[in-house]
Amino acid sequence: MGKSDLNKKKKREALLNTAFELFTTQGINKTTINNIVESAGVAKGTFYLYFKDKYDIRNKLIAHKAGHIFSVADQALSQTQLTNLEDRIIFLADNIIEQFNADKSLLNFISKNLSWGIFKNELISSGDDNDVDFYNIYTILENSPETFKNPEILLFMIVEFVSSTCYSSILYNEPVSIKELKPYIFDAIRQIIKSQRL
Amino acid sequence: MGKSDLNKKKKREALLNTAFELFTTQGINKTTINNIVESAGVAKGTFYLYFKDKYDIRNKLIAHKAGHIFSVADQALSQTQLTNLEDRIIFLADNIIEQFNADKSLLNFISKNLSWGIFKNELISSGDDNDVDFYNIYTILENSPETFKNPEILLFMIVEFVSSTCYSSILYNEPVSIKELKPYIFDAIRQIIKSQRL
Amino acid sequence: MGKSDLNKKKKREALLNTAFELFTTQGINKTTINNIVESAGVAKGTFYLYFKDKYDIRNKLIAHKAGHIFSVADQALSQTQLTNLEDRIIFLADNIIEQFNADKSLLNFISKNLSWGIFKNELISSGDDNDVDFYNIYTILENSPETFKNPEILLFMIVEFVSSTCYSSILYNEPVSIKELKPYIFDAIRQIIKSQRL
Amino acid sequence: MGKSDLNKKKKREALLNTAFELFTTQGINKTTINNIVESAGVAKGTFYLYFKDKYDIRNKLIAHKAGHIFSVADQALSQTQLTNLEDRIIFLADNIIEQFNADKSLLNFISKNLSWGIFKNELISSGDDNDVDFYNIYTILENSPETFKNPEILLFMIVEFVSSTCYSSILYNEPVSIKELKPYIFDAIRQIIKSQRL
DNA sequence: TATGAATGAGGGTTCATTCAT
DNA sequence: CATGAATGAACCCTCATTCAT
Numbered sequence: 001m002g003k004s005d006l007n008k009k010k011k012r013e014a015l016l017n018t019a020f021e022l023f024t025t026q027g028i029n030k031t032t033i034n035n036i037v038e039s040a041g042v043a044k045g046t047f048y049l050y051f052k053d054k055y056d057i058r059n060k061l062i063a064h065k066a067g068h069i070f071s072v073a074d075q076a077l078s079q080t081q082l083t084n085l086e087d088r089i090i091f092l093a094d095n096i097i098e099q100f101n102a103d104k105s106l107l108n109f110i111s112k113n114l115s116w117g118i119f120k121n122e123l124i125s126s127g128d129d130n131d132v133d134f135y136n137i138y139t140i141l142e143n144s145p146e147t148f149k150n151p152e153i154l155l156f157m158i159v160e161f162v163s164s165t166c167y168s169s170i171l172y173n174e175p176v177s178i179k180e181l182k183p184y185i186f187d188a189i190r191q192i193i194k195s196q197r198l
Numbered sequence: 199m200g201k202s203d204l205n206k207k208k209k210r211e212a213l214l215n216t217a218f219e220l221f222t223t224q225g226i227n228k229t230t231i232n233n234i235v236e237s238a239g240v241a242k243g244t245f246y247l248y249f250k251d252k253y254d255i256r257n258k259l260i261a262h263k264a265g266h267i268f269s270v271a272d273q274a275l276s277q278t279q280l281t282n283l284e285d286r287i288i289f290l291a292d293n294i295i296e297q298f299n300a301d302k303s304l305l306n307f308i309s310k311n312l313s314w315g316i317f318k319n320e321l322i323s324s325g326d327d328n329d330v331d332f333y334n335i336y337t338i339l340e341n342s343p344e345t346f347k348n349p350e351i352l353l354f355m356i357v358e359f360v361s362s363t364c365y366s367s368i369l370y371n372e373p374v375s376i377k378e379l380k381p382y383i384f385d386a387i388r389q390i391i392k393s394q395r396l
Numbered sequence: 397m398g399k400s401d402l403n404k405k406k407k408r409e410a411l412l413n414t415a416f417e418l419f420t421t422q423g424i425n426k427t428t429i430n431n432i433v434e435s436a437g438v439a440k441g442t443f444y445l446y447f448k449d450k451y452d453i454r455n456k457l458i459a460h461k462a463g464h465i466f467s468v469a470d471q472a473l474s475q476t477q478l479t480n481l482e483d484r485i486i487f488l489a490d491n492i493i494e495q496f497n498a499d500k501s502l503l504n505f506i507s508k509n510l511s512w513g514i515f516k517n518e519l520i521s522s523g524d525d526n527d528v529d530f531y532n533i534y535t536i537l538e539n540s541p542e543t544f545k546n547p548e549i550l551l552f553m554i555v556e557f558v559s560s561t562c563y564s565s566i567l568y569n570e571p572v573s574i575k576e577l578k579p580y581i582f583d584a585i586r587q588i589i590k591s592q593r594l
Numbered sequence: 595m596g597k598s599d600l601n602k603k604k605k606r607e608a609l610l611n612t613a614f615e616l617f618t619t620q621g622i623n624k625t626t627i628n629n630i631v632e633s634a635g636v637a638k639g640t641f642y643l644y645f646k647d648k649y650d651i652r653n654k655l656i657a658h659k660a661g662h663i664f665s666v667a668d669q670a671l672s673q674t675q676l677t678n679l680e681d682r683i684i685f686l687a688d689n690i691i692e693q694f695n696a697d698k699s700l701l702n703f704i705s706k707n708l709s710w711g712i713f714k715n716e717l718i719s720s721g722d723d724n725d726v727d728f729y730n731i732y733t734i735l736e737n738s739p740e741t742f743k744n745p746e747i748l749l750f751m752i753v754e755f756v757s758s759t760c761y762s763s764i765l766y767n768e769p770v771s772i773k774e775l776k777p778y779i780f781d782a783i784r785q786i787i788k789s790q791r792l
Numbered sequence: 793t794a795t796g797a798a799t800g801a802g803g804g805t806t807c808a809t810t811c812a813t
Numbered sequence: 814c815a816t817g818a819a820t821g822a823a824c825c826c827t828c829a830t831t832c833a834t
Contacts, residue, residue, distance in 0.1 A: 004834075008797075029227065033825065043799045048826070153382050156373045157363055161386075164362035165355055175354045184351050184394065188359075191389030196382070206814085230807060241816040246809075400813075404818075425623065429804065439820045444805070549778050552769045553759055557782075560758035561751055571750045580747050580790070584755075587785030592778065602793085626828060637795040642830075 012050050014040045019057050020065070024105035028058060066110055069099055077140075085144045086193055090186050092140075093162050097185075101170050101178055111167045147198045154196045158189055210248050212238040217255050218263070222303035226256060264308055267297055283342045284391055288384050290338075291360050295383075299368050299376055309365045345396045352394045356387055408446045410436045415453050416461070420501035424454060462506055465495055481540045482589055486582050488536075489558050493581075497566050497574055507563045543594045550592045554585055606644050608634040613651050614659070618699035622652060660704055663693055679738045680787055684780050686734075687756050691779075695764050695772055705761045741792050748790045752783055 018040040022031040033054060037044050051057040073095040082088045100107035141151040148154050165185055169178045216238040220229040231252060235242050249255040271293040280286045298305035339349040346352050363383055367376045414436040418427040429450060433440050447453040469491040478484045496503035537547040544550050561581055565574045612634040616625040627648060631638050645651040667689040676682045694701035735745040742748050759779055763772045 004797075011798090032823080034823085044801095044825090045799055045827080046797080049797070053825080150374075150382070152373045153379065156366070157359075157382065157386055160362040160366065161355075161359045164358040168354070168358065175350045176348075181351065184348070184355060187393040188355055188390045191393040192386045195385040195389040209815095231809085232807065235817095242808090242818095243810080243816055244814085247814070251808075400818075407818090428802080430802080440804090440822095441806080441820055442818080445818070449804075546770075546778070548769045549775065552762070553755075553778060553782055556758040556762065557751075557755045560754040564750070564754065571746045572744075577747065580744070580751060583789040584751055584786045587789040588782045591781040591785040605794095627830085628828065631796095638797095638829090639795055639831080640793085643793075647829075 011040075011042060011046065014042065015047060015050055016057065016061060016064075020061050020109075023058065023061070024109045028054070062110060065106060069096055069106075069110075072099060085140070085146055086190050088140055089158065089193065090189060093158070093186070093189060094182070097162065097166055097170075097178065097182065100166055104171060107167065107170055111163060148193075148196045149198060150196070154193065157192060161185075161188065161192070209238075209240055209244065212240065213245060213248060214255065214259060214262075218259050218307075221256065221259065222307045226252070260308060263304065267294055267304075267308075270297060283338070283344055284388055286338055287356065287391065288387060291356070291384070291387060292380070295360065295364055295368075295376065295380070298364055302369060305365065305368055309361060346391075346394045347396060348394070352391065355390055355394075359383075359386065359390065407436075407438060407442065410438065411443060411446055412453065412457060412460075416457050416505070419454065419457070420505045424450070458506060461502060465492055465502075465506075468495060481536070481542055482586050484536055485554065485589065486585060489554070489582070489585060490578070493558065493562055493566075493574065493578065496562055500567060503563065503566055507559060544589075544592045545594060546592070550589065553588055557581075557584065557588065605634075605636055605640065608636065609641060609644060610651065610655060610658075614655050614703075617652065617655065618703045622648070656704060659700065663690055663700075663704075666693060679734070679740055680784050682734055683752065683787065684783060687752070687780070687783060688776070691756065691760055691764075691772065691776065694760055698765060701761065701764055705757060742787075742790045743792060744790070748787065751786060755779075755782065755786070 015036060019031070019036050022035050022039065026035075031054070033044065033047055036057075037047050051060070073092045076095050077088060077091055080091060082091055141148065141155060162185065165181065166178065168174045169176065169181045175181075213234060217229070217234050220233050220237065224233075229252070231242065231245055234255075235245050249258075271290045274293050275286060275289055278289060280289055339346065339353060360383065363379065364376065366372045367374065367379045373379075411432060415427070415432050418431050418435065422431075427450070429440065429443055432453075433443050447456070469488045472491050473484060473487055476487060478487055537544065537551060558581065561577065562574065564570045565572065565577045571577075609630060613625070613630050616629050616633065620629075625648070627638065627641055630651075631641050645654075667686045670689050671682060671685055674685060676685055735742065735749060756779065759775065760772065762768045763770065763775045769775075
């Protein structure tokens with residue numbers, strides 16, 4: 001990679017990082033391209049060399065950040081000795097919840113913008129160096145000796161259940177704090193898994 | 199109520215109805231105050247006599263619409279002979295899902311903007327003639343002979359679970375159509391209820 | 397007409413006058429909406445209350461100015477005792493040439509932007525208080541005892557001939573000054589008329 | 595001519611051809627330097643090695659294209675046996691009209707931008723390999739046994755008359771189609787010539 | 793020569809908000 | 814209460830031009 005290519009990559013990353021910072025602190029609507037380029041220290045025109053518009057950079061960020069979260073959780077899981085499927089899924093859920101709990105603006109950003117369909121599309125379409133190992137998570141289900149009616153639906157339901165209950169609890173302590181809510185969530189997950197077991 | 203008061207009420211409702219129509223068809227960001235007052239047939243300044251800004255009218259709409267949905271479901275439930283708690287909750291869930299399925303823009307509008315905390319706040323703070331009987335839904339749990347660890351959490355989890363899984367399925371058919379997804383959802387709900395039963 | 401209506405009319409005219417001033421001195425491309433509103437002493441948004449964009453105001457100006465020129469010439473003609481058709485037409489041509497000669501920027505503005513078709517369309521479509529009596533000029537031909545193969549074509553040819561030869565001569569003294577050119581033009585006009593006489 | 599010189603010439607021609615293509619299809623204002631270099635397949639900076647700016651390349655194109663048209667007409671004339679002056683001029687006019695009729699975008703481009711003075715200046719100033727034999731056309735008048743008051747003015751008037759009447763007729767069919775208009779134009783030309791004959 | 797990434801002033805346009813009527 | 818003309822800051826985006834490579 002030439003010096004110029006390296007410089008380009010750096011500019012692009014500066015824009016991405018700045019945009020994320022601003023999106024999460026001020027919200028997407030309130031963030032202007034002006035804000036982004038100013039903070040990133042590049043000229044306005046430069047933004048348009050790398051991204052089509054504000055929503056283009058947002059989508060790229062979402063996919064990147066979401067993938068990263070799964071990746072971190074997966075890494076942590078591989079460090080454990082857990083073998084039981086339910087335990088492994090609960091571990092992942094717990095890890096992800098804690099990531100969100102530790103970075104609330106990240107939770108806000110992703111939840112407001114991510115949907116299952118968009119997520120899948122972005123992962124597939126964006127051929128950049130997204131080292132997202134999201135689909136590896138499937139392997140948890142697939143490699144398990146147990147079988148399920150429909151693994152994708154099961155995964156989908158768990159993801160939606162966790163993310164939607166987390167959102168309110170972590171950000172607004174509603175109806176209770178995440179600490180209090182967790183046992184309920186985990187119980188529920190175990191039951192959902194059971195209901196789908198063949 | 200005097201003639202002038204009536205006129206005022208009519209203006210306010212015209213603004214609310216128009217705003218809802220525009221929010222659901224064009225999105226909130228794309229809808230301008232101009233659009234609203236034009237369609238409502240009032241002057242621009244008049245808008246500010248009734249609402250603080252676009253987000254004020256949005257919040258009022260959300261609480262109103264969400265309450266209405268629960269109300270409709272509750273009414274329908276009262277027409278049935280169902281006595282078993284799980285059946286009653288599934289009935290409500292099904293009814294609400296069908297309401298959303300029949301009016302996708304409504305689902306989109308509410309899901310994008312409603313959160314448990316905001317919803318509760320709005321219901322409490324807005325003392326207007328909101329005839330929302332949302333909290334009646336609690337009575338389903340409370341009046342049941344069965345008891346649960348924490349009824350509000352249970353309700354919260356079900357609501358979040360249903361609304362988040364619905365969203366993706368109804369609007370984007372992801373991961374599967376709502377028709378296919380329903381049995382899984384209902385199974386999961388039953389399991390969640392079980393997990394919380396004392 | 398209310399005070400407010402009057403004020404509106406004044407704003408609109410201020411914009412038109414300023415735009416014309418700038419268009420003729422700097423050219424249309426170089427003139428920005430910013431320039432116009434600044435000189436006119438109104439806010440930028442105000443411009444868009446009265447005109448769609450730069451080209452809208454240009455078109456309205458062209459029709460207005462072109463109509464005015466014919467009107468002035470026609471008025472002057474009516475003050476004369478000329479009866480002979482050729483003489484009357486030459487008189488009009490001379491008058492118009494002198495108007496352009498006296499206001500070269502006007503000539504530049506109109507010639508660059510006016511075409512026979514656009515001119516006719518604008519005259520018809522723009523229902524504003526354009527007191528343009530352009531078509532009265534037809535009456536010169538129609539009321540004459542002489543008849544012509546095709547009066548519109550004759551008029552068209554004379555107008556195009558005069559305006560195109562004027563343009564170069566008045567603005568660039570090419571190939572000769574307008575003073576030198578005039579006799580040639582008038583001779584040519586007489587010949588053109590003859591060629592079309594039945 | 596060295597290999598490098600050849601390459602340079604090729605680049606320059608690529609830019610000229612592409613610019614003409616874009617100017618005539620999209621208009622000059624809408625055409626950007628970006629468009630030109632992209633289509634021409636050269637880098638952006640390269641443009642500035644050959645031309646000062648957009649208007650520089652435009653002027654060079656106009657002179658070139660206008661000269662070419664006269665050249666083609668002149669060539670065609672030399673293939674005929676016509677000896678009578680009027681006939682020869684009418685032949686040229688007809689030929690040029692047909693060239694424009696066959697390539698309307700060319701007519702649009704040249705008419706909007708060409709003026710007698712600019713044309714002459716460009717021809718004189720631009721010493722490039724413009725093999726324009728425009729002035730040869732003078733020889734038609736000069737070599738004729740007949741004599742005229744002022745040959746340049748005569749030529750000027752005919753050129754302006756033809757080009758301005760053509761413009762409206764060919765591009766907008768106003769006031770009538772070029773087919774219908776031609777006899778009127780030719781009649782008028784004959785009269786103009788007569789009026790200038792000594 | 794040739795490149796093309798970077799620039800940044802300035803373009804047109806929008807729209808929430810105000811306030812005199 | 815109701816109006817709507819006027820505002821002007823702020824928006825997104827373009828594009829001619831430069832200059833280090």
